[in-house]
Amino acid sequence: MSGCDQPGCGQPGLMPLAQARQQLLAQAECRAARERCSLSAATDRILASDIYAQVDVPPADNSAMDGYAVRLSDLAPNAETRLPVSQRIPAGAAPLPLAAASVARIFTGAEIPAGADAVVMQEQVRVEGGQVVIPADVRAQQNIRPRGQDLAVGTLVLAAGARLTPVALGVLASIGVAEVEVYKPLRVAILATGDELVEPGAPLAAGQIYNSNAYLIRGLLQSLGMQVVELGVIADTAQATESALRQAADTADLILTTGGVSVGEEDHVKAAIEKLGRIDLWKVNLKPGKPFAAGWVAEVPLYALPGNPGSALITFALLAQPCLLKAQGMTVSEPFSLPVRAAFSRARVQSRDEYLRASCSSDGYATPWGNQSSGMLSSLLNTNGLLRVPAGTVVEQGQVLEFFPLAMLLRP
C-alpha cells in the first residue's frame, strides 16, 4: 500500500486519485465468460471479439436523390440536353445497364445503372414532350453515394471491448451481422454495512435510516448491464462482516461494499478484508470519498465504498466503475470532461482534490450545489455533473475548471 507523501499532493498518506485509478485498473482484468447472442438481444452488451466488415456499405453505388441517372458523355458540354427515359429504377430494383443516349428515372437509395456517372435532381430538370431536359454543368459522380463509402470490406468496424450501443447495433446490422460474441454479465455482490440501516417499506425506529446505498449501487450496476447479487444489510460486527464477505466471494465475480471502511470502532470492513484476503489500497486524496478501499476476498476483487451516499456515488463513478467495466471486458477510457468556467469564487482551499456536485449551464459556467455534505444524495438529482477543484486551489470567478457530466460519467 502506498500513499502520496509529496508536498502539494494533499494529505500525506492519501493516494492521488489518478494514481489510485491507474493502480486499480492495472490490477483489474476481464473476469467475464463469453457467449453468442443475437443482435436483437445484444443492446448494451460488451463485444468480445473484433468485427470486420464482410460487405461494402453501401453494397453498390446508389442515388442520393430522386432524379435522373445520366451518362456525362451523352450530355452537351455547355448547353441543355434532351434525352428519353429508358428505364425506371425504384429503390430495391436491379437496374439494367443505361441504354445509349437515354436517362434513367431513379429514386433515392436505388442502385445506379452501369454506365451512368451522375444523378440530376428532379427539381433541376424539365419534362417536355416525353423527353427530359437535363441542364448544363452536370458534374461527374454528383448525387451518387459510392459503394463502400460508409464501410469498405475489411474495415475493423468494432473492436472487442466496445459497448453495443444502439448506434453500434445499427452499424453491425448494416454489415449484415446477425449474431455477436459478447461477455456474459458479471455477478456483482452488494453488501451494505450498518446497524442503523432499514429497508424502505419498513417503519424507522429511533436511530435508524433507510438503506439508500444498496438501491443506488444496484441501479448503477444494472444500468451497466451487470447482474446484482443482493446480500442485504450487514451488522456492524467483525463476525457478520466476515461471513457476508465469504458468502459474497462464493457467489459473485466481484464485491462492492458500502460503509464500515473508515477508522471508527464500528468499521469492520477493512479488518475483515485483511483477514480473508488483502487490501491493495486504502484512502484516496478525494473529497468526498477519502475512505475508499480496494482489495481481495480470496480470489475475488472487492471495492469498498464509503457509507455516505454522496461519497459512495463519487467513489463508485471514479474508482470502482472503471475496474468493474474492465472486468466486464470493456475497453475503459479516461472519463470525459469539459473545461468550464467557475460561476463562483472561493477563497478557502481544500487539502484534497474535490469533486463538487455542480450544474453547468449552456453558457459554459458551472455552479456548485450549496450544500456539499457527503451524506447528501439528493443534490445529485439537482445537478448535472462533478466539478473538479484540485487540492490547494483558490477558485476565482471565471476560472477554468474540469467538469464531468454525470450522465456521461455513469454511462461510459
Ligand code: AMP
Ligand atoms: P460509515 O462509512 O459506515 O461510517 O457510514 C458513514 C455514513 O453513511 C453514516 O452516516 C451512515 O449512516 C451512512 N450510511 C452508511 N451506509 C448507508 C447506506 N447503505 N445507506 C444510506 N446511508 C448510509
Ligand code: MG
Ligand atoms: Mg457504518
